[in-house]
Amino acid sequence: MGLTAHQALFDYSKLTAGQRVLISLRISPGNPYSDIAERDTRDLYPALVTALAPLSLAYLHLIHGGDEELLRRLRQQSPTALFLNRAGADIDTRVADLDAGLADVITVGTTALANPDLPTRLRSGAPLNQADPATFYGGDHRGYTDYPTLAAATASGANTMRRPRDHLRTPAC
Known part of the structure; x- marks a missing residue:
C-alpha cells in the first residue's frame, strides 16, 4: 500500500x-x-x-x-x-x-518558445514553427531567441512550418 x-x-x-x-x-x-x-x-x-x-x-x-x-x-x-x-x-x-x-x-511551452508571435499566428490560422528539442536546456541562444516571427518567415519565403486548425481560438498564453 x-x-x-x-x-x-x-x-x-x-x-x-x-x-x-x-x-x-x-x-x-x-x-x-x-x-x-x-x-x-x-x-x-x-x-x-x-x-x-x-x-x-x-x-x-x-x-x-x-x-x-x-x-x-x-x-x-x-x-x-x-x-x-x-x-x-x-x-x-x-x-x-x-x-x-x-x-x-x-x-503551450515549446510551441510558444518556437513561435514568438503565437497569439497572432493562432488568431490568423498561420503556420507554426516547429520547436527544435536539440536546442533545449543547454548550449547557447539557438532555439531560444532565433525562431522567426511570421513576418520574418513570410519575408524570407521560409516554409518549414505546420498549419494548425483554422478554427482555433487563442489559448491562454
Whole structure:
C-alpha cells in the first residue's frame, strides 16, 4: 500500500501563518523521471485532490502522464481551475481538452518558445514553427531567441512550418 492523501500533505498552517494566501500545486501522476515508481496513482491522486479542496487552491497544475481515466476523475474532483500540461501534444489536442472541459488553461511551452508571435499566428490560422528539442536546456541562444516571427518567415519565403486548425481560438498564453 502506498502513501495516503493524509501522508502526502504537509502542514500548511506554518506556510499561511493565519493569513489567507493563494497556493497552487503541480502534480504529475505516474511521472517516471528520476526512477519514480508510483503504483497506486488512481487511489492517491484523487484522495490528494479531495484533501486539498479546503485550501481553496488558486489552481491545480496537472502534468498529464497518459492516464485518461485519471485525468477525467481529477477534473471532476477539482474544485478549482485546472491547468493541463500534455507535454508533446499538438495545439489541436490541447484545444480539444479545453473544448471538452478537461482543462481551464492549457500549457503551450515549446510551441510558444518556437513561435514568438503565437497569439497572432493562432488568431490568423498561420503556420507554426516547429520547436527544435536539440536546442533545449543547454548550449547557447539557438532555439531560444532565433525562431522567426511570421513576418520574418513570410519575408524570407521560409516554409518549414505546420498549419494548425483554422478554427482555433487563442489559448491562454
